[in-house]
Amino acid sequence: MATRKTTRLIRSTPMYRQLADLLREEIRSGGFPDGKIPSERELSRRYKVSGNVASWAVDLLVKEGLLYRVHRRGTFVADSILSAGSFARPVVYTTVGPGREQLLDRGGLYARMVYMLRENAERDGYELVAHPLAEKDSWRFKTLTSSPFFAGAVAFHHAFARDYLGNIIGKTPIVVVDHCIDLFGDAAPLDHVSYVATDNERAAYEVTRYLISKGHRKIIFFGGDSVAPVDNYPTYCERVGGYRRAMEEAGLSCAPGPYPFDNGLDETYWKKQACDGITAAIAYNDYSVMLALNLIHRVGLKVPDDISLVCFDDLMQQLQDAVPRITAMAMPVRGMVDLAWKLITESSEHAGSTMKRLPYTLSERDSVAQL
Helix, strand or coil, X not given: CCCCCCCCCCCCCCHHHHHHHHHHHHHHCCCCCCCECCCHHHHHHHHCCXXXXXHHHHHHHHHHCCEEEECCCEEEEHHHCCCXXXXXXXXXXXXXXXXXHHHCCHHHHHHHHHHHHHHHHHHHCCEEEECCCCHHHHHHHHHHHCCCCEEEEEEECHHHHHHHHCCCCCCCCEEEECCCCCXXXXXXXXXXXXXXEECHHHHHHHHHHHHHHCCCCCEEEECCCCCCCHHHCHHHHHHHHHHHHHHHHCCCCCCCCCCCCCCCCCHHHHHHHHHCCCCEEEXXXXXXXXXXXXXXXXXXXXXXXXXXXXXXXXXXXXXHHCCCCCEEEECCHHHHHHHHHHHHHCXXXXXXXXXXXXXXXXXXXXXXXXX
């Protein structure tokens, strides 16, 4: 039996980094032959540090890709996580993007999806290994896919997916899930990857037609996404395209665009819309509509008496808590996760690349007036 070190840590550098260095060295020297490291409580006792220090040290090694956490099973050395004998059930691997922060963005969307995947895994007798994997770690994924227990992978966020997935050898079933997939420009889709996305263009068309059916004729689109130039960002282009198509079919005029990210995010903008006789506005997302609602109130306008508001995604609880409650096109989060799971677990042989776009649903609340 290997002798465990009980080295005392010094305080010249952060203690969690010292503990991480000790664990890193023990991992590299084969100190955990079964692939599982001690619990954070045991690490705290062994090295005489606080629970937070032990947790931070493990977090650092997880972020580096040396360790993986497995729900209800513990923390494992990455190279052994899917080796024979590690699990008694098939494994589905999920990665949420190039960094841990991806778990927390867009109204908690990715965190919500991982939670739903875990529910499906527990229901159907699978293990789910969830880890934020950077592009530089793709070699580790190749190792994982060689396990006889490996059943497939679900990857979130298409922006990094092609370069990352393109390096995977073989025909492992993989599903990319995101609210918008542009098939990476002119490049052909990978033949062993399926794509689950949402139909942004149709959603924008339908919500614009909804406003027109309520008697609105002067309708604007505002907001954008700060992560990319709006005039070439797929989600933006699809949503604006649906809005313009509905307006043109109805014989109504709309602003030519492009619409900067900060459109609608200052008081002057809304004063101008009131002067121009605008009666309804479509917000790019939840964030844009909540900021606009506050600004509209500050300039003395009322929703929906003076201007009606709708938005996309419906991921924030604030939309239902606002006064008035905001009408939204709701993203089919559960539907996307369930379809991805079905594509992974119910296909005995992966049938090549497929693209599935799911519809949004209208959550009608109090922010639209009938004219």
